[in-house]
Amino acid sequence: MEGLALSPPARKRLGSRFAVLGMLGMGLETGYSMKKHVETNLRHFWSASYGRIYPILRELVTEGLATCEPEAKPGRRRRNRYKLTPKGQEQLNAWLAEPPEHQPHRHELLLKLSFGRYVPTAITKQMLEEHREVCRLAVDACAKMEAQLQGDAKLHRDQPYWLMTIRCGRAVRAAEQAWCDDAIELLDGIDGQGSDEASEM
Amino acid sequence: MEGLALSPPARKRLGSRFAVLGMLGMGLETGYSMKKHVETNLRHFWSASYGRIYPILRELVTEGLATCEPEAKPGRRRRNRYKLTPKGQEQLNAWLAEPPEHQPHRHELLLKLSFGRYVPTAITKQMLEEHREVCRLAVDACAKMEAQLQGDAKLHRDQPYWLMTIRCGRAVRAAEQAWCDDAIELLDGIDGQGSDEASEM
């Protein structure tokens, strides 16, 4: 009844912020290079947009977790080089040691599938086939990344960790691919004896 | 160069809206029951909050895709019963037939792992072990749901489709679980010969 109190009630989910902090920690200095890193190395389990990165970078400076030295060399486009402060390093370490939160993921194909009863089976089948192909390509891409990683001497410190992340992506995608085969089979089973209700459509 | 035109440039990602439309399509009539359905049946690949459901429901009515009949029976809490209009049914069918968009998912564990080089291996190992346990529990939960589904006569139309979604969840989680074993093994390999840089912490 009185309610309305301004409780600071356990802040949560600052993922992107710590992603940026982490990339600063690995020595990336510009917003641009962070975006690149996410796109090329983290793409199958993370994403980031400039619309978040640059504001976060400025926040970090405001809060004393990072420093920014603008670099105005002639013959170079102006750029801001960011670096972690000790305080930033500390927060990063603290976050790294905490158990990760797992945010629930949304899988639109499965959502549609849950309404599958109202859809002609041919369409559902096509969706599953397309998804299988998407998975196959993703698995291939992971295999390629893995091969590349293994032939790179400079990354030896990061290598085993990056390898793990790629293998997780590959394992998950491969499982989904296999599941598609299963699902298609199950669907063919329905199709034989089944009355699909989309006929009323 | 001319740009600046007010293009209606291909609207995207209306996932939750269509989830609601779909649930209307399967005969769910109240916001409350939709939330329940998501929580009990779709939970491992979708989520929904009242904060979205109720506003969406009102929007749908405004746009003529659904109707709302408030029901004020004595001895019953007031509730609004929503139903699809033909126009709503049409939009739902159109969406169901479209190939799903796959939004990239974020996996915080993998993000932390990508910074693993800066973390004591003991901590990383613990994270992986915890994740393995989470996966194991999820796999078990899926197995239970599957068993329940198979013993339910009323759901025979939805049954094969719901089964598919559960099996996907199970397959993915099982793959992740297996991957954890792999990753832990790889980690033990590093640990033997490895210099972890967190020593400078």
Next chain:
DNA sequence: CTAGCCATGTAATCCGTTACATGATTGG
């Protein structure tokens, strides 16, 4: 000359959760 990469940034908009606020009915 021009495409592509380097590089930074903002504003609009959308999407989604959380917390709050309310309250009736039912079963133990």
Next chain:
DNA sequence: CCAATCATGTAACGGATTACATGGCTAG
């Protein structure tokens, strides 16, 4: 009587993408 379940809704916040705006350097 108390807890659970049914039931509806809003406000504040937080988070993320998209589109726009700008512009220099380099290699072909």
